[in-house]
Amino acid sequence: xxxxxxxxxxxxxxxxxxxxxxxxxxxxxxxxxxxxxxxxxxxxxxxxxxxxxxxxxxxxxxxxxxxxxxxxxxxxxxxxxxxxxxxxxxxxxxxxxxxxxxxxxxxxxxxxxxxxxxxxxxxxxxxxxxxxxxxxxxxxxxxxxxxxxxxxxxxxxxxxxxxxxxxxxxxxxxxxxxxxxxxxxxxxxxxxxxxxxxxxxxxxxxxxxxxxxxxxxxxxxxxxxxxxxxxxxxxxxxxxxxxxxxxxxxxxxxxxxxxxxxxxxxxxxxxxxxxxxxxxxxxxxxxxxxxxxxxxxxxxxxxxxxxxxxxxxxx
Amino acid sequence: xxxxxxxxxxxxxxxxxxxxxxxxxxxxxxxxxxxxxxxxxxxxxxxxxxxxxxxxxxxxxxxxxxxxxxxxxxxxxxxxxxxxxxxxxxxxxxxxxxxxxxxxxxxxxxxxxxxxxxxxxxxxxxxxxxxxxxxxxxxxxxxxxxxxxxxxxxxxxxxxxxxxxxxxxxxxxxxxxxxxxxxxxxxxxxxxxxxxxxxxxxxxxxxxxxxxxxxxxxxxxxxxxxxxxxxxxxxxxxxxxxxxxxxxxxxxxxxxxxxxxxxxxxxxxxxxxxxxxxxxxxxxxxxxxxxxxxxxxxxxxxxxxxxxxxxxxxxxxxxxxxxxxxxxxxxxxxxxxxxxxxxxxxxxxx
Numbered sequence: 212x213x214x215x216x217x218x219x220x221x222x223x224x225x226x227x228x229x230x231x232x233x234x235x236x237x238x239x240x241x242x243x244x245x246x247x248x249x250x251x252x253x254x255x256x257x258x259x260x261x262x263x264x265x266x267x268x269x270x271x272x273x274x275x276x277x278x279x280x281x282x283x284x285x286x287x288x289x290x291x292x293x294x295x296x297x298x299x300x301x302x303x304x305x306x307x308x309x310x311x312x313x314x315x316x317x318x319x320x321x322x323x324x325x326x327x328x329x330x331x332x333x334x335x336x337x338x339x340x341x342x343x344x345x346x347x348x349x350x351x352x353x354x355x356x357x358x359x360x361x362x363x364x365x366x367x368x369x370x371x372x373x374x375x376x377x378x379x380x381x382x383x384x385x386x387x388x389x390x391x392x393x394x395x396x397x398x399x400x401x402x403x404x405x406x407x408x409x410x411x412x413x414x415x416x417x418x419x420x421x422x423x424x425x426x427x428x429x430x431x432x433x434x435x436x437x438x439x440x441x442x443x444x445x446x447x448x449x450x451x452x453x454x455x456x457x458x459x460x461x462x463x464x465x466x467x468x469x470x471x472x473x474x475x476x477x478x479x480x481x482x483x484x485x486x487x488x489x490x491x492x493x494x495x496x497x498x499x500x501x502x503x504x505x506x507x508x509x510x511x512x513x514x515x516x517x518x519x520x521x522x523x524x525x526x
Numbered sequence: 527x528x529x530x531x532x533x534x535x536x537x538x539x540x541x542x543x544x545x546x547x548x549x550x551x552x553x554x555x556x557x558x559x560x561x562x563x564x565x566x567x568x569x570x571x572x573x574x575x576x577x578x579x580x581x582x583x584x585x586x587x588x589x590x591x592x593x594x595x596x597x598x599x600x601x602x603x604x605x606x607x608x609x610x611x612x613x614x615x616x617x618x619x620x621x622x623x624x625x626x627x628x629x630x631x632x633x634x635x636x637x638x639x640x641x642x643x644x645x646x647x648x649x650x651x652x653x654x655x656x657x658x659x660x661x662x663x664x665x666x667x668x669x670x671x672x673x674x675x676x677x678x679x680x681x682x683x684x685x686x687x688x689x690x691x692x693x694x695x696x697x698x699x700x701x702x703x704x705x706x707x708x709x710x711x712x713x714x715x716x717x718x719x720x721x722x723x724x725x726x727x728x729x730x731x732x733x734x735x736x737x738x739x740x741x742x743x744x745x746x747x748x749x750x751x752x753x754x755x756x757x758x759x760x761x762x763x764x765x766x767x768x769x770x771x772x773x774x775x776x777x778x779x780x781x782x783x784x785x786x787x788x789x790x791x792x793x794x795x796x797x798x799x800x801x802x803x804x805x806x807x808x809x810x811x812x813x814x815x816x817x818x819x820x821x822x823x824x825x826x827x828x829x830x831x832x833x834x835x836x837x838x839x840x841x842x843x844x845x846x847x848x849x850x851x852x853x854x855x856x857x858x859x860x861x862x863x864x865x866x867x868x869x870x871x872x873x874x875x876x
Contacts (some may be wrong), residue, residue: 215545215546217545220584220585220640222584226653226657228653228654230654234654238654257765258764259654259655259762259764261762265760265765284673284764285669285670285672285673285676285768286669286672287665287668287669287671287672287715287716287717287718288668288713288715288716289665289715289716290713290715290716293644293645293660293662294645294660295660296659296660296661296662297659304661304665304666304668304669304715306669306763306764308764314762314764314765315763315764315765316655316764317655317656317659317661317669317763317764318659319659325716330672330673330676345658346654346655346656346658346659347658347659378653378654378658380653380654380657380658382649382657384581384584384641384642384645384646384649385641385642386583386584386640386641387640388583388584388585388640389545389546389640390548391546391547391548391549391551392546392547392548392551393548393551394548422548422550422591422594423548423550423551423554424550424551424554424594424595425594425597426593426594426597426598426599427597427599427600428597429554429557429568429594429595429596429597429598430554430558430597431551431554
């Protein structure tokens with residue numbers, strides 16, 4: 212299996228979202244150490260709140276303030292916290308029904324061990340030192356004493372100075388990407404400045420880059436075929452807008468290139484010729500730069516142009 | 527309604543990792559197997575539908591690469607759901623009901639090995655209140671398990687028995703990943719131990735659907751889909767009664783599961799505690815053979831495991847080992863979404 216390539220792959224994005232009036236009030240409230248719920252038409256107080264009644268689907272915005280204390284409705288002890296979870300030390304995941312609320316909120320409970328946690332235990336919010344208007348403004352819950360606060364939740368306008376109108380929730384996932392047998396062989400050949408495709412056992416076409424399958428016949432391919440290095444421009448476009456962080460002068464030409472012996476054109480940049488002189492049928496060859504994983508670009512070979520009939524199937 | 531049946535089913539041997547295979551390379555053998563079983567060629571299939579999710583590969587539109595495996599040139603009629611393949615099967619069933627197709631190829635694949643599936647699944651959660659806390663899939667299932675224990679519906683020894691029964695059944699399943707005498711293990715997230723949780727792995731599955739006489743021509747004993755329905759409930763866990771699954775019950779009712787008893791049930795319950803919830807919601811008694819394949823506790827290629835339940839139930843009917851089977855698939859945290867189908871073999875006495 213040593214010929215199978217693998218490489219770390221990180222997918223990371225800041226999830227940027229706008230908030231509606233109810234979520235805005237709730238998250239701004241957390242910033243101000245105030246927990247808001249929303250009362251449904253049936254009279255249930257939902258915490259965390261939503262903008263539409265789960266039963267009637269009507270818009271709801273009747274905000275009330277509930278207590279920062281509550282009761283655990285169920286829990287699960289997490290002995291080995293994962294990255295980005297609320298606490299770095301072992302903790303309990305809990306659903307907590309805050310006093311005055313009819314539904315439960317998911318969060319973490321900081322407790323010494325699983326033997327100190329039970330359903331029905333009393334807990335209170337521990338606020339984060341720095342609060343921005345996010346669910347993480349609740350650092351976690353912590354055990355507390357005292358009976359449930361039985362008073363009716365107080366109406367709240369939901370109005371705060373400088374309300375939070377959006378959240379940015381960073382997300383990062385780590386992978387080890389393996390491209391499989393066919394693409395590993397292709398990438399390994401490129402290291403030696405060679406381009407290999409695979410021939411379909413049924414239709415005999417040579418695909419490059421190979422993906423281990425013929426997309427027409429739907430059958431596995433395995434027979435390796437070296438193609439190129441020279442090829443023919445089958446079609447092209449002129450790029451006039453510079454992409455961010457791209458160190459190539461515009462305008463430049465991006466082309467489909469049918470390498471000799473291949474039945475599928477691949478992409479490449481054309482250089483070494485003025486952009487307005489690139490044409491269909493132009494014969495080109497790859498130009499490699501030091502330590503590059505792909506040809507940097509393709510340049511004219513100086514041969515006469517290919518006859519249209521020799522590449523028309525590949526346009 | 528048209529009579530539609532599952533006429534062929536294939537699945538890979540599910541394994542912890544398949545580094546040497548791209549998604550399409552993983553998938554192709556099962557596509558060839560179901561086409562071979564029916565004698566259909568790719569260009570004779572009326573509709574193709576697949577299920578998978580980009581988050582497992584970490585690459586956008588990863589399913590388009592897998593399309594090479596079905597021979598999508600010249601053009602075919604195709605669709606994809608970013609869900610378990612069971613929902614792709616539902617879409618294909620609807621397509622056949624419209625009369626636009628008589629046959630359908632449904633496939634799905636799940637390659638969990640490139641990433642960390644517990645973390646990946648947090649990205650399906652509500653992005654305002656849940657996802658920023660990164661509650662992983664085992665943690666959420668553990669909350670449900672504790673709720674069941676508190677309600678007196680189960681206890682840890684009973685959960686261990688669920689695990690043991692499924693994995694013992696899986697000994698007879700050559701495709702299963704985790705079989706036989708698997709230790710209960712340490713707590714992963716208490717009260718769930720490693721033994722209560724599904725294996726993490728890679729795999730793929732495919733079925734062929736066909737209508738009416740076409741089905742009879744393609745299969746000696748088609749598994750007729752007598753009813754199929756899927757239902758969803760609230761995303762917020764604190765809004766739901768985690769000890770029950772009203773959506774599974776309603777889907778089963780709408781699929782006709784309660785009209786007559788079933789002899790077999792393939793339940794998509796990746797965690798032992800979820801089987802407890804589903805048995806109750808679906809009213810399955812001890813006389814029903816539950817998960818003779820070993821279920822998701824024996825192999826859980828995420829996004830294919832639900833389709834495999836439909837395929838396993840159908841295959842038992844094909845082999846004459848079941849006359850009326852219930853197949854269930856789930857998605858989302860703590861059984862949020864549930865699909866139920868009722869499959870029947872044609873009685874020789876009818």
